Amino acid sequence: MxxxxxxxxxxxxxxxxxxxxxxxxxxxxxxxxxxxxxxxxxxxxxxxxxxxxxxxxAEQAAVDQTRLxxxxxxxxxxxxxxxxxxxxxxxxxxxxxxxxWVAGAVVNDGLNPAQQRAAGMALGRMHTAFADHPAGSGPSAKLDKWLHPDVERLEATVSKFLGIAGERAQRDTFDEQALRTLAGRRAVLHRIPDLLASLPALTCQVLHGDYSAVNLLFEGDELTAVLDFLPPNPFLVAYELGRIAFDPRTVVLDAGWIASGVNLVEAYLQTNPHLPAADVTACARVALLQLLTSLYGVKQHYLKPGLFQEDLDAFWLLRHAASQRLLEHLDDVEAALAQVAHSR
Structure with a gap:
């Protein structure tokens, strides 16, 4: 307040x-x-x-990234x-x-093909701009932690939230949704180690840090602004590419979501054509791993509500549905990405 x-x-x-x-x-x-x-x-x-x-x-460093x-x-x-x-x-x-002030609006129901291309090309330019950033030359503690998640602890946290929701005397609609989705998440956590073990060596550099649909403004098909850069901190290029190409809104709301994701990746490669094929092919797998290891939204609901918790609740449900779909169709997605990676 x-x-x-x-x-x-x-x-x-x-x-x-x-x-x-x-x-x-x-x-x-x-x-x-x-x-x-x-x-x-x-x-x-x-x-x-x-x-x-x-x-x-750190916020000043983020402003500097915006300017760059x-x-x-x-x-x-x-x-x-x-x-x-x-x-x-x-x-x-x-x-x-x-x-x-920049005119434009966030697209909340999935980017259309022209918007996908605009978002992909902007990200390619950005990664080109940040490729030689001094902050990208050192080790990444964030990446090391990401590559070695504590799956047992994650499972214990899921079980904790299941207990909180299940023990409420009067469960509301979100409690019922949380019980279903958290149970579904717990059932697939055992797959995380194998998904990580199959990752190739991937490119790590300074990124935008939070390149997602909520930080992109569009007027029609035109991308008018990329917002809310984070301070320079090296991480996986495949993470940022996969996160926007296979944004949960696209994966869940777009019947042709695989083609849509590939469309964005193709546009990205127009402005960053030298990204190794391994990064391109792995970007959906990296996006999936990020979804599977994150309890963003439901965590805030049961531990410390955010400023707009209803939005976070809805985002948890959307991300969970996206993780299920990506997991089910990962082979098809990676086959499509491999074709793009090797045909440019």
Whole structure:
């Protein structure tokens, strides 16, 4: 819950640090980590991101990543600097950044073919831009952890949530859905080690960090902005490619989801043609492993609800359904990806 004077505090910072007096703020129903606003001031419309208990040095690095991607023709929102040149301002207990408003909307029901191509080409340009980033030259603790998940602990956590939902005196609709989906997840956890063991050596470099449908703005078929870059941290290229090509919305809502995923990958290879075939072929398997080892959404529901928990609940159900479909059709998906990888 925001304090009653939260808008006044932010407006005060905008006035003093940005010379933007009289801002009228409207909180936006987006974001699980930051609190976001639409600001109207002096005939302008701006986007204001308020940080909550954030590492502001890391957030500054994320702003720098946004600028670098923009230099490689990736459509991004432009950060508005304060009067003293800062990209992020911390003042009077408020930390925020200000961005130019970009027209467009998030596509929540799966990208169409033209949007898939736009998303794929932008990601290829971005990976090209970040390929030689200094932060990508060192070891990746994140990757090491990802490659060695504690399956027993994961199973124990699933069982814990099953217990919480099952022991409630009055179960609601989501409790019933959680009991079904968590039981389904527990039944396939034993397959994770074999899926990991079959992965080839894969490319690791700096990525966007959260390249997903919720961070892409479209006007019709045009990609107008890639949003919310994370600080530079090396990870698998196949992860980021597979995550957007086989986005849960596509996998669950699109009857031709395999062809749609391949369409995005083909577009990606137009702007990053040198990605090894092993990374291309493995991207769906990596996306599947990420889904199988994640309890995002249901975890928040039973331990610490997020800012928009109903959205997280729905996302858990969607991701679980996507994991089931990917697991069932993985051989077909990888055959299609291998054909693309070797025919460019």
């Amino acid at each position: 925001l304090a009653p004077d939260a808008h006044a505090d932010i407006a005060s910072v905008l006035a003093s640090a940005y010379d933007l007096p009289g801002a009228v703020l409207q909180r936006l129903p987006i974001g699980q980590v930051t609190i976001n606003y639409r600001a109207e001031v002096g005939g302008q419309v701006l986007f204001v991101k308020q940080y909550q208990d954030a590492d502001l040095a 991607a923009g230099a490689y023709q990736v459509p991004v929102a432009a950060v508005r600097t304060a009067t003293d040149g800062r990209s992020i301002v911390q003042q009077d207990g408020v930390a925020l950044s200000v961005w130019e």
